[in-house]
Amino acid sequence: xxxxxxRREGRRISGLLMSPHPVNLLRSSLASSEEQVxxxxxxxxxxxxRNRMKSVRNIQKITKAMKMVAASKLRAIQTRAENSRGxxxxxxxxxGDIPSVDVKKNVIxxxxxxxxxCGGINSTAVKISRGIHKLNxxxxxxxKYVILGEKAKAQLVRDSKKDIxxxxxxxxxxxxxxTQVAVLADDILKNVEYDALRIVFNKFQSVVSxxxxxxxxxxxxxxEREAEAGGKLGELDSYEIEGGETxxxxxxxxxxxxxxxxxFNAVLENACSEQGARMSAMDSSSRNAGDxxxxxxxxxxxxxxxxxxxELIEIISxxxxxxG
Amino acid sequence: MFRRVAVRLLSHLRPFxxxxxxxxxxxxxxxxxxxxxxxxxxxxxxxxxxxxxPRPSTASAASTxxxxxxxxxxxxxxxxxxxxxxxxxxxxxxxxxGILPGHVASISExxxxxxxxxxxxxxxxxxxxxxxxxxxxxxxxxxxAIEAVPIEQVDPDSVQKYFKEFTQKLSAASxxxxxxxxxxxxxxxxxxxxxxxx
Numbered sequence: 422x423x424x425x426x427x428r429r430e431g432r433r434i435s436g437l438l439m440s441p442h443p444v445n446l447l448r449s450s451l452a453s454s455e456e457q458v459x460x461x462x463x464x465x466x467x468x469x470x471r472n473r474m475k476s477v478r479n480i481q482k483i484t485k486a487m488k489m490v491a492a493s494k495l496r497a498i499q500t501r502a503e504n505s506r507g508x509x510x511x512x513x514x515x516x517g518d519i520p521s522v523d524v525k526k527n528v529i530x531x532x533x534x535x536x537x538x539c540g541g542i543n544s545t546a547v548k549i550s551r552g553i554h555k556l557n558x559x560x561x562x563x564x565k566y567v568i569l570g571e572k573a574k575a576q577l578v579r580d581s582k583k584d585i586x587x588x589x590x591x592x593x594x595x596x597x598x599x600t601q602v603a604v605l606a607d608d609i610l611k612n613v614e615y616d617a618l619r620i621v622f623n624k625f626q627s628v629v630s631x632x633x634x635x636x637x638x639x640x641x642x643x644x645e646r647e648a649e650a651g652g653k654l655g656e657l658d659s660y661e662i663e664g665g666e667t668x669x670x671x672x673x674x675x676x677x678x679x680x681x682x683x684x685f686n687a688v689l690e691n692a693c694s695e696q697g698a699r700m701s702a703m704d705s706s707s708r709n710a711g712d713x714x715x716x717x718x719x720x721x722x723x724x725x726x727x728x729x730x731x732e733l734i735e736i737i738s739x740x741x742x743x744x745g
Numbered sequence: 746m747f748r749r750v751a752v753r754l755l756s757h758l759r760p761f762x763x764x765x766x767x768x769x770x771x772x773x774x775x776x777x778x779x780x781x782x783x784x785x786x787x788x789x790x791x792x793x794x795x796x797x798x799p800r801p802s803t804a805s806a807a808s809t810x811x812x813x814x815x816x817x818x819x820x821x822x823x824x825x826x827x828x829x830x831x832x833x834x835x836x837x838x839x840x841x842x843g844i845l846p847g848h849v850a851s852i853s854e855x856x857x858x859x860x861x862x863x864x865x866x867x868x869x870x871x872x873x874x875x876x877x878x879x880x881x882x883x884x885x886x887x888x889x890a891i892e893a894v895p896i897e898q899v900d901p902d903s904v905q906k907y908f909k910e911f912t913q914k915l916s917a918a919s920x921x922x923x924x925x926x927x928x929x930x931x932x933x934x935x936x937x938x939x940x941x942x943x
Contacts, residue, residue, distance in 0.1 A: 507823030511887035513793045514800055515879050520792055521775035552784035599820040635790040664838040664854035671854055
């Protein structure tokens with residue numbers, strides 16, 4: 422049988438390879454034919470690994486690019502957010518901040534992002550909003566949501582659909598500015614009845630740290646009530662109110678102005694937090710992709726070397742079978 | 746029941762503390778306690794009190810301070826913070842109001858106009874577009890304006906140009922809204938014009 426195979430192989434390949442040594446000829450021809458059969462079976466597994474490596478490499482490139490984009494957006498908006506921090510301080514200095522105030526109509530304004538892939542900031546904002554809702558629910562008390570941003574809407578619609586008063590999305594289509602936020606605040610104040618507005622957002626402390634924060638803005642009636650009750654607001658009576666016709670008119674304007682200022686700062690801080698969170702999420706994603714790529718490369722090399730070793734073993738065993 | 750007791754406690758506690766050491770509470774204790782009780786798994790959110798810049802206490806001082814401390818903030822910058830000046834003239838809705846050290850504590854609404862800050866012999870002028878001014882009892886004054894522009898940066902030619910434009914808009918306005926908008930524009934521009942000259 423070996424003789425017939427030799428003759429067959431010899432006739433086929435004699436034209437191609439003029440080798441003086443027939444054994445060599447046989448070995449190489451056997452090797453080439455076997456390799457063809459076996460390479461077909463082996464290359465499927467290396468092909469699979471190679472495809473995975475290609476897709477992981479693409480993902481790594483994309484996440485790196487997203488990180489750069491988020492970093493540049495963060496740079497642009499960070500200075501504005503830091504400059505707007507002085508805006509709400511005089512109000513808190515005058516009126517204090519009393520999140521434990523007991524009122525009938527609470528409105529929770531949750532600020533979140535429209536786009537995803539920004540880590541856990543939207544989930545924390547929603548969790549805190551739910552916590553505040555729980556704190557402020559009770560007999561004769563109602564608690565409504567006003568939602569800014571797609572992500573919080575998606576999460577809150579699931580279990581609190583009837584409590585959502587208003588929802589707004591696509592805030593960041595145009596660069597954020599005070600006029601836009603003032604119109605938004607006006608919208609909310611006109612359409613929602615409130616005694617206390619609690620704004621929930623992520624405050625930007627650094628590129629890696631975002632703290633969920635809540636600011637409370639009280640309606641003028643509640644301010645008057647608290648002023649009479651004493652406490653921090655009790656000193657409010659000592660202030661002379663000038664301008665406008667009545668004291669309540671000025672207090673009304675004050676509450677509205679406070680709300681728009683606090684909203685402006687909150688929206689900017691949340692935008693910064695979003696970009697920062699996206700940067701760190703994309704960074705860890707590229708790092709994971711890099712690790713995965715390393716592991717896949719090792720697997721690929723191992724598979725490749727195993728196939729070469731198998732090939733060699735077969736050649737050598739074939740040759741030794743012929744000799745012996 | 747807890748809340749009622751707490752409110753009574755609050756009214757008992759606060760006046761006591763305000764007459765004593767001027768330390769602001771870093772967080773609202775009632776809120777923190779209620780949070781820990783009802784939502785124990787999450788960390789409580791921070792409140793603006795935790796991020797306030799330290800301020801001199803508003804407890805009434807024995808003597809009137811010699812200088813006024815002003816903070817001028819707008820939505821894009823804190824133009825002035827803790828600046829010591831002699832006098833400030835603000836365009837309140839009731840007219841030009843001068844604030845000197847020892848002014849009574851007050852809250853006033855501002856309309857568009859000229860803000861002038863007098864420090865010794867020099868006068869700095871800003872044009873502000875409405876806002877509020879808080880004067881505290883320790884002569885710390887907060888001026889919160891939507892826009893505060895140093896008057897040097899205002900260009901008189903563009904003021905004239907926009908004045909003509911808005912007069913045209915007013916005459917062409919059909920709805921009340923358009924009339925109101927054009928009127929507001931004219932008012933601001935005429936104030937701007939008079940501030941430039943005056």
